[in-house]
Every structure is written in structure tokens, then in C-alpha cells.
Amino acid sequence: MPMQAAAQAQPNIALIKYWGKRDERLNVPAVPSLSITLESLWTRTQVRFDETLGEDRFMLDGKRDDAQFQRVSAMLERLRHHAGVSTFADVRSFNNFPTGAGLASSASGFAALVVAAIHALGLVLPLAELSALARQGSASAARSIFGGFVEMACGSRDDGQDAIARPLLAASSWPLEVAVAITAPGPKSIGSSMGMVHTARTSPFYRGWIEDAPRRLEVAREAVIARDFERLAEVSEASCLAMHGLALSASPGLLYWNGVTVELMHCVRELRSAGTPVFFTVDAGPQLKAVCLPGWSRDVAQCLAEVPGVREVRLSGLGDGARVLESKE
Ligand code: PMV
CATH class of the missing domain: 3.30.230.10 (Ribosomal Protein S5; domain 2)
Structure with missing residues (x-):
């Protein structure tokens, strides 16, 4: 063995x-x-x-x-x-x-x-x-x-x-691309587990979040199957903002963003209004992930990198699942 x-x-x-x-x-x-x-x-x-x-x-x-x-x-x-x-x-x-x-x-x-x-x-x-x-x-x-x-x-x-x-x-x-804008490299202050338990106990909006979840998933699933980028963009940003709205409405409220994160959100929305196929998502920390159609991540990364306070932008495609590494790797 x-x-x-x-x-x-x-x-x-x-x-x-x-x-x-x-x-x-x-x-x-x-x-x-x-x-x-x-x-x-x-x-x-x-x-x-x-x-x-x-x-x-x-x-x-x-x-x-x-x-x-x-x-x-x-x-x-x-x-x-x-x-x-x-x-x-x-x-x-x-x-x-x-x-x-x-x-x-x-x-x-x-x-x-x-x-x-x-x-x-x-x-x-x-x-x-x-x-x-x-x-x-x-x-x-x-x-x-x-x-x-x-x-x-x-x-x-x-x-x-x-x-x-x-x-x-x-x-x-559907090889979407992702530009990850790092705005602060340090560890986040409140881990996601603690943050979500606190939110569930204290946010008056928690019930609405749970009730709306199956609908959000359904819309996103259909958008992925249909390769409908616009629809995926809308439902993904809505899910992200609802999650952060939920965290913000906890007591005391949880604020995972810094000012640069917010500037980046505006930047992504401006790009999209001007025709670039990109949307943002943000997890329990201040980094912003911009998701775009194949071929667009370099242009998007360049715009994100120009936002004052961005430390680094990493590019990624979509990858494989977890796997065993053979000893030579
Ligand atoms: O699985 P955890 O405990 O790392 O929590 C993940 C929480 C979010 O990243 C904010 C959302 C998600 O679905 O990944």
C-alpha cells in the first residue's frame, strides 16, 4: 500500500x-x-x-x-x-x-x-x-x-x-478567462465560516437570501448551458452583491471590500457598458475576479492594473479538477 x-x-x-x-x-x-x-x-x-x-x-x-x-x-x-x-x-x-x-x-x-x-x-x-x-x-x-x-x-x-x-x-x-486583481495580499480579517454563521444569526435579510437561491442557480445553470454570457454576467454580479449585502446587513456588519475593490467594480461595469464582455465577482476578501469571454482577459487585466491601489493582476483560464501528481511532476 x-x-x-x-x-x-x-x-x-x-x-x-x-x-x-x-x-x-x-x-x-x-x-x-x-x-x-x-x-x-x-x-x-x-x-x-x-x-x-x-x-x-x-x-x-x-x-x-x-x-x-x-x-x-x-x-x-x-x-x-x-x-x-x-x-x-x-x-x-x-x-x-x-x-x-x-x-x-x-x-x-x-x-x-x-x-x-x-x-x-x-x-x-x-x-x-x-x-x-x-x-x-x-x-x-x-x-x-x-x-x-x-x-x-x-x-x-x-x-x-x-x-x-x-x-x-x-x-x-466554454473557455472563459479570469483576471484576478489583488488589492491586499494579507489574510482576511474574518474567515468565511465565522462570517456566514454570524450573518445567518443576525441579518434580517437571511431568509430572503435562502428563498431566492434556487432561482439564482437555475438562471445561472441555463446561462452556462446556453453559453449566454450576458445572462451569466447579470446573475453572477447579482449573486455576489446579494451575498455582500447580506454580510453588510449582519450586526455588526461585515465589510470585506476596500476602496480599491469598489473602484474595480466600477471599472468592470464601465468596460461592460462600453462593449467588453466582462463581469466581476468578489468573495470573502478584497480581491476582485473579472470573468470574461475567451480572448479578452489581457485587455481587461490592463484596465484593472491601471486602477490605483491594484498590486497585481493574475490571469487564468479554466482548469481541471483535483488530481494525483505522479512523483516525477
Ligand atoms: O467554503 P468556504 O468556507 O471557503 O466559503 C466560501 C465562501 C465564498 O467564497 C464567499 C462563496 C463560495 O461559494 O465560494
């Missing part, structure tokens, strides 16, 4: 946002979501189960990461339980982008961890099961198991086993 393996996963960007939990303990989302998996940002993770270890170990980008250790170790514990073993593991993870800054590092991180650890444990599981396992680390990680356009259900079962992602359309069938 191979006791060590490496895997790569890419972050995904939700166009239809998940915000709120149906079950906090099992980490089951309260709403369905729809995302695109990126290509050029990645997490690579090595997992080695080692009989000589007295506890799990976790290094991120070459340093011990105590902040994330509990979540990583809890995931390893679930996977050990699944495999019927008790051996501790040494986990080394690398991101080629800023961690914990609203760039979905937890999505790629937990997807890569699950795929590497399951392979190291000698198990072969269906993708749906990998997705359910990844969800328990970070719900958005369930989506990074798959590439291209991905849909995630919130399900209705008490055990959360139907809260899994599934592929909707291959990246090659």
Missing part, C-alpha cells in the same frame, strides 16, 4: 455564491452554488502517513501553520476513520498565490489534501465521495474536485451526503 502521495487542486470561484450553513457540524451549505475552477493558481500537497509520528504535522509554504492545523488534522482524522487506520501524517502544502486572502485557498487546499491522503491510504473512491469528504473541510473545496463549470447542491439529507458538487460543463466547452 502506498503510504505517501501528492496531489494538485486549483481554487474555484463561485459565480453563484454559497453563504450560510444548513448544518454547521457537518459543514453543509444552506444554498446551492455554481463555480468555475481556475487553471493557473494551484495548491500542491504531499501527504505521508508515517508509523513513527506521534501526531499529525502540517507545513504550509515551508512553515508550520498552527492556525490551520486543527482543520487539517480533523480532516486527516476523518480520512483515517474511513480507511480504518490510526497512523499520523506529515502534510506539506504549497500555494502559488496568497493564502487566506479571499482567493479560495481553502477550496484548493482541502481538495488537494483529500485526494493526496486518500491515494496515500491506498483507497479508490468515486469523485462524489471525494467531494463529500472535501466539503467537510471547506464547502467550496467540494467543488474543486471537479474542473470547468461546477454545480454544488446543498442537499436535504440529515447526514449531508447529498451536499456534493458535480461537473456541469467542461472547461474546453
